[in-house]
Amino acid sequence: MTQDEMKKNAAWAALEYVPRHTVVGVGTGSTVNHFIDALATIKNDIKGAVSSSVQSTEKMRALGIEVLDLNDVDSFSVYVDGADEINPQHHMIKGGGAALTREKIVAAVADKFICIVDASKQVDVLGKFPLPVEVIPMARNYVARELTKLGGRPVWRDKVVTDNGNIILDVFDLKIVDPIALEQQINQITGVVCNGIFAMRPANLVLVGTAEGTQVLS
Numbered sequence: 244m245t246q247d248e249m250k251k252n253a254a255w256a257a258l259e260y261v262p263r264h265t266v267v268g269v270g271t272g273s274t275v276n277h278f279i280d281a282l283a284t285i286k287n288d289i290k291g292a293v294s295s296s297v298q299s300t301e302k303m304r305a306l307g308i309e310v311l312d313l314n315d316v317d318s319f320s321v322y323v324d325g326a327d328e329i330n331p332q333h334h335m336i337k338g339g340g341a342a343l344t345r346e347k348i349v350a351a352v353a354d355k356f357i358c359i360v361d362a363s364k365q366v367d368v369l370g371k372f373p374l375p376v377e378v379i380p381m382a383r384n385y386v387a388r389e390l391t392k393l394g395g396r397p398v399w400r401d402k403v404v405t406d407n408g409n410i411i412l413d414v415f416d417l418k419i420v421d422p423i424a425l426e427q428q429i430n431q432i433t434g435v436v437c438n439g440i441f442a443m444r445p446a447n448l449v450l451v452g453t454a455e456g457t458q459v460l461s
């Protein structure tokens with residue numbers, strides 16, 4: 244079974260956890276693209292979706308799923324998104340697709356975060372995947388120096404501008420032993436919009452696509 248087939252299995256399994264007649268929060272990425280295909284099959288049974296990126300919005304609209312403005316939605320129960328890495332505490336690194344800020348905002352509003360991944364995303368310690376940090380463009384070099392002081396090796400992601408008009412620094416060589424503390428510490432650097440550690444608000448449920456089927460971790 245390919246990695247993409249495992250992603251697809253996890254994504255379609257998430258459909259079972261989507262309450263009907265409510266708004267659904269939708270993440271970004273190749274795993275979520277499978278979830279959007281699945282969501283389209285029940286589009287008449289949901290009130291609509293709140294999106295975490297232009298990419299997901301365009302795909303949902305093309306499939307006839309109504310996309311709502313987050314400012315018009317006070318609460319909703321489920322946010323479904325992928326991850327670049329996830330540890331046993333359900334802390335994640337996200338932002339491989341540069342959508343981390345909007346993903347963190349939509350996740351913050353949801354009652355429940357359902358993470359859909361293939362088995363290759365499971366790690367004991369976060370940090371092998373370079374940590375994405377969204378930065379205001381004029382602060383790029385300052386933030387890079389501050390991230391270096393934390394022991395990381397920041398690299399400017401070439402030609403990438405986020406949906407919010409910012410840039411991404413990918414931070415290599417971090418061994419993230421205390422994800423909550425590092426998430427807070429990086430947020431304190433002036434010029435950082437958001438960092439890709441999702442630990443203060445971890446996933447509530449993880450659906451792992453494996454060659455043997457989908458594993459449910461709560």
Ligand code: 5RP
Nearest residue numbers: 272273274325338339340342
């Ligand atoms: C996008 C993300 C994605 O969830 C993450 O990169 C995983 O992507 P994929 O499902 O394509 O492996 O955080 O910003």
